[in-house]
Amino acid sequence: MTPALPLVLLGLVDAAFSGYAGSDARIRKQRASARAALRGLAVGAVLLLAPMLIAALLLLTTRDQARTYNTLTAGGLGYLLPLTIYATAVLLSLAVYFTLPFRASTLAMVIGLGPLTLLRPLAIAAACLGAVLNGGGGSALLVGVIAGAAVLCVEPAVHRRWYHHVQ
Template sequence: MTPAVPLVLLGLVDAAFSGFRAYAGSDARIRKRRPVTRATLRGLAVGVVLLLAPALTAGLLLLFTSDQTRTHGTLTAGGLGYLLPLTAYAAAVLLSLTAYFVLPFRASTLAMVIGLAPMTLLRPLAIAAACLGAVLNGGGGPALLVGVIAGAAVLCVEPVVHRRWYQHVQ
């Protein structure tokens, strides 16, 4: 199994949420469906562009290696190691989101305060854990390189969206 597809999907979902976070709090209107959708799509678009960097890095590693089979195996092992911590993180975020949308108002507010807010702050640590997982699972230097570039890409989506579209609002 190649971990590329689930990793790309996680990266794109994270980018969409990053677009929303870049917009959140910048508009006092009550009905915000259209601006929220626009912000989410902006995050997704920026994420698509930024996630080309790790894909290009992996492609170049495979192109310029002397043993493509070994490098592909190393990147696959590293990708699986990278995926495990991110899957645990995504499950915790999904649980918090589910609580937020399903529970009554007070409980959903509590779910946001003790679940979603800290999980947002823990994103860099989750990516660091994913990089460590990539190395420990046998990915070595190539997987670490691709993982660090991918982590930097997803962490840059929110600041890029905020700076480009929402910095003037406040």
């Protein structure tokens, strides 16, 4: 099993959520929220091309493509495990946020989603460590670091492009 598809999907979902950087505080904001998510998705899709291109270059320039593919696959699986745990925690916090009454959902946002947002870089660092520990080596670490940088750059890029004037 190749972990590429789940990792790309996870990165794109993360990018869509990252599109909310600096979005407005209007009460009725379904259209604004959809636009923000699409902006994040578009920026994330472009930025996530970088790790895919690096992986393709690694595969095209190696002498032993099967070995490199297996190494990248092992690294990708190691990268996926910490991110799956992190994504599960985020989904549980979102479920609590959307199902509980207003005050309880606000508390869920403050104690769940807020800290989890701040922990994104640590989750990516754990994923990079998982890639190496699972046998991915330097090539998987390289792809993982570039992928992590790509998803972490979505929010600042979206903010700079569309929300820089919002204070």
